[in-house]
Amino acid sequence: EAGVAQSPRYKIIEKRQSVAFWCNPISGHATLYWYQQILGQGPKLLIQFQNNGVVDDSQLPKDRFSAERLKGVDSTLKIQPAKLEDSAVYLCASGFLGNTEAFFGQGTRLTVV
Amino acid sequence: GDSVTQMEGPVTLSEEAFLTINCTYTATGYPSLFWYVQYPGEGLQLLLKATKADDKGSNKGFEATYRKETTSFHLEKGSVQVSDSAVYFCALSDYEYSTLTFGKGTMLLVSP
Numbered sequence: 001e002a003g004v005a006q007s008p009r010y011k012i013i014e015k016r017q018s019v020a021f022w023c024n025p026i027s028g029h030a031t032l033y034w035y036q037q038i039l040g041q042g043p044k045l046l047i048q049f050q051n052n053g054v055v056d057d058s059q060l061p062k063d064r065f066s067a068e069r070l071k072g073v074d075s076t077l078k079i080q081p082a083k084l085e086d087s088a089v090y091l092c093a094s095g096f097l098g099n100t101e102a103f104f105g106q107g108t109r110l111t112v113v
Numbered sequence: 114g115d116s117v118t119q120m121e122g123p124v125t126l127s128e129e130a131f132l133t134i135n136c137t138y139t140a141t142g143y144p145s146l147f148w149y150v151q152y153p154g155e156g157l158q159l160l161l162k163a164t165k166a167d168d169k170g171s172n173k174g175f176e177a178t179y180r181k182e183t184t185s186f187h188l189e190k191g192s193v194q195v196s197d198s199a200v201y202f203c204a205l206s207d208y209e210y211s212t213l214t215f216g217k218g219t220m221l222l223v224s225p
Contacts, residue, residue, distance in 0.1 A: 004156075031211060042117075042202050042215030043157070056212060091156065097211050101147075104157040 002026065004105035006092050012111045018080035021108045025073070025094030031055075032069055033102060034077050035091040043091055049075065050097065082112045115140045119203045119216035126193055126223050134188040134219045136177075136203035144205040146170075146179050146186040147213070151200045160188075160201070193223045 005024040013019050025032050030051050035043035046065065048055040051072040060067070064083070069075040079086055089109050093102040120135045138146065148160040148170070161170030166181035175190045186203060203216040 033212065035213075040217070042204070042217050043213070044215070045212050048212055093157075093213075095211065100145075100211065101159050101162065102206075102211070102213060103159075104149075106156040 004092055004094055004103055006090075006105035006108055008108055009106065010109050010111075012113060013082055015084055015112050016081040018078065019082055019110065020076055020078045021090050021092075021110075023075045023077070023092030023105060025075070025092070026103055029094035029096065029103070030072070031095050031097055031102075032075050033093040033095075034067055034075070035093065037089040037091055037107070039088070046077070046090075079110075082110075084112050086110060087112045115144065115205060115207065115214045117203050117205055117214055117216035119201075119219050121217070122200075122220040124219060124221050126221070128195055128223055128225050129192045130223075132188070132190040132193045132197075132221065134201055134203075134221070136186045136188065136216060138184050138186065138203075138205050140184075140205055140207070140214075142207060144207055146177070147204045147206065148175070148177055148186070148188050149202045149204060149215075151202065151218070153199070157202065193221070195223045195225055197221060198223045 032049045034046040037043040047057040049069040067077045089107040091107045093104045095102040145164045147162045149157045150160045161172040163170040163179035169178045200218045
């Protein structure tokens, strides 16, 4: 079974530039999550989708971050403009509602200089 | 809100030593509890889970028991190997939305 796919694996940008990350979840998984993992910390939820609807985006900095999940499958997370403090690993995960396991991709490591 | 507290690392052990990584949580309702592992350069992988009080999760020699009375989910392994070197995250998930709340992670370093 194919896992959660993310791209790119690494990205370096200058502050105030924009960047986009892509995620393809495991086939059949209705729930998709984006987490931000800052170095030395645990992942923090940014946004959760159920199919193509947003379930929770309370911790998404909406002035600069946006995410969409068209057709309830792939998802894109965008940052515009980026700040130095956005340097982190961005993890995509997928699964089902109801206390079950979330499957994580390898993440995109973003460095903002 | 929900939170997870786990012991700070790094935890440094010799091969075949006994491992305990403490984890306590604060949550409303009845969360599920998880341990995830992150090997260098890789994504998070589920190590084990428990969905209700007194359940014991186990995998690859690791065990953890869901203790509701002490709100704890400590990770244990009787004999660690060099290949167990990684960062371990304790996490909880609420039933309704299944979002994970993670601890800060504990780095384990095992030397031969």
